[in-house]
Amino acid sequence: MTAGTAVPATDPLTLDDVEDRARALLAPEVYDFVAGGSGGEATLRANRAAFDRCHLVPRVLSGVDTADTTTTLLGVPASMPVAVAPMAFHAVVHPDGEPAVSRAAAAAGLPFTAATLAGCPLDELSVPGGALFFQLYWLRDRDRTAWLIDEAERLGARALMLTVDVPFMGRRLRDLRNGFAVPAHAAPVNLSDTQRGGGQSVGAHAASVIDPTLSWSDLEWVRRRTRLPLVLKGVLDPADARRAVDLGADGLVVSNHGGRQLDGAVPSILALPAIRDAIGDACEILLDSGVRSGTDVLRALALGAHGVLLGRPVLWGLAVDGETGVTAVLDLLRAELATSMALAGAPHVAAARRLGVRGASATRVREER
Numbered sequence: 001m002t003a004g005t006a007v008p009a010t011d012p013l014t015l016d017d018v019e020d021r022a023r024a025l026l027a028p029e030v031y032d033f034v035a036g037g038s039g040g041e042a043t044l045r046a047n048r049a050a051f052d053r054c055h056l057v058p059r060v061l062s063g064v065d066t067a068d069t070t071t072t073l074l075g076v077p078a079s080m081p082v083a084v085a086p087m088a089f090h091a092v093v094h095p096d097g098e099p100a101v102s103r104a105a106a107a108a109g110l111p112f113t114a115a116t117l118a119g120c121p122l123d124e125l126s127v128p129g130g131a132l133f134f135q136l137y138w139l140r141d142r143d144r145t146a147w148l149i150d151e152a153e154r155l156g157a158r159a160l161m162l163t164v165d166v167p168f169m170g171r172r173l174r175d176l177r178n179g180f181a182v183p184a185h186a187a188p189v190n191l192s193d194t195q196r197g198g199g200q201s202v203g204a205h206a207a208s209v210i211d212p213t214l215s216w217s218d219l220e221w222v223r224r225r226t227r228l229p230l231v232l233k234g235v236l237d238p239a240d241a242r243r244a245v246d247l248g249a250d251g252l253v254v255s256n257h258g259g260r261q262l263d264g265a266v267p268s269i270l271a272l273p274a275i276r277d278a279i280g281d282a283c284e285i286l287l288d289s290g291v292r293s294g295t296d297v298l299r300a301l302a303l304g305a306h307g308v309l310l311g312r313p314v315l316w317g318l319a320v321d322g323e324t325g326v327t328a329v330l331d332l333l334r335a336e337l338a339t340s341m342a343l344a345g346a347p348h349v350a351a352a353r354r355l356g357v358r359g360a361s362a363t364r365v366r367e368e369r
């Protein structure tokens with residue numbers, strides 16, 4: 001989508017409508033930072049196209065009146081199989097930043113994932129009644145990495161999500177063309193004082209703080225270091241998924257980082273079936289990258305995910321109306337999911353995970369109920 005489109009006159013009916021509103025409000029370089037992908041953005045586009053090629057096979061005569069969207073994610077009760085994805089620098093789109101999103105997620109009964117590069121202290125993100133996941137970048141500063149893990153435990157985080165697809169940042173051409181730098185008011189305050197990157201491009205800052213040598217032996221170190229459920233975010237290959245399970249991972253996020261890392265990477269929704277086949281129910285499988293509707297959530301469930309992470313649409317809601325805007329996005333997605341589940345004849349999440357899917361490259365034969 002391009003900057004400068006007119007704001008629609010009606011209330012937003014879809015998450016894409018919310019994006020249109022956000023685009024009209026945000027400075028073009030901020031919109032581009034959030035919306036953009038890496039390279040020629042082939043993966044960014046393919047993420048969306050791939051969902052549309054996954055055709056659900058509804059069940060009939062199942063007597064479903066209203067569908068129950070509730071579930072658990074990594075042991076945490078959730079009002080639907082959705083958690084807020086970790087995203088750096090929320091305050092670039094709205095001054096209320098991460099605290100507003102964590103409050104909206106808690107009120108919606110959904111886990112919020114705080115990012116290592118959050119723009120406010122982590123203890124402001126642990127909301128009474130809310131469930132906090134913590135996303136970890138593997139920092140060159142190992143003491144700070146250990147401190148972040150300890151801090152996540154101290155704050156009662158329910159999972160540690162280690163991002164494994166960012167040895168360094170993908171080449172984001174929009175940011176390079178726009179000369180985008182993270183403004184001081186969104187700086188990552190949970191890094192040590194000297195590492196907060198004032199005035200640098202995001203890529204240069206990431207290169208200076210993230211250790212690109214992260215490997216399986218470091219994963220063993222993290223596994224020994226914490227008793228929190230450990231989730232690897234950014235897995236696309238079944239062999240990597242199996243190895244992660246063998247090393248004690250409790251969850252995986254099948255993700256191409258929203259098309260922001262390896263351009264040309266496979267859409268997550270197409271990578272999911274092989275990963276599900278490789279590891280079965282050995283650990284929890286989440287998926288992100290391009291989820292934009294309740295039908296997309298249902299597609300991910302039907303292809304074997306336990307749930308999804310929602311990325312950019314959360315920031316579009318925040319941009320439009322702060323906490324209220326995020327609440328509107330989450331409520332809309334839940335209503336869409338309930339409608340899609342009921343129309344598919346799936347009364348609950350377990351039934352949704354048994355639906356059949358037909359599609360060009362993502363095929364899963366329906367199992368008997």
Ligand SMILES: Cc1cc2nc3c(=O)[nH]c(=O)nc-3n(C[C@H](O)[C@H](O)[C@H](O)COP(=O)(O)O)c2cc1C
Nearest residue numbers: 034085086087088115163257258288289290311312
């Ligand atoms: C502005 C922005 C910042 C992000 N920051 C992080 C981050 O700090 N850590 C991380 O693991 N993923 C980060 N991501 C990736 C998201 O967690 C997620 O994988 C991706 O946005 C999902 O795709 P979607 O936006 O299409 O839903 C970021 C994504 C965006 C758009």
Ligand SMILES: CCCCC(=O)C(=O)O
Nearest residue numbers: 088117166169202206260
């Ligand atoms: C270190 C990269 C910045 C945060 C991020 O992960 C993203 O923008 O996708």
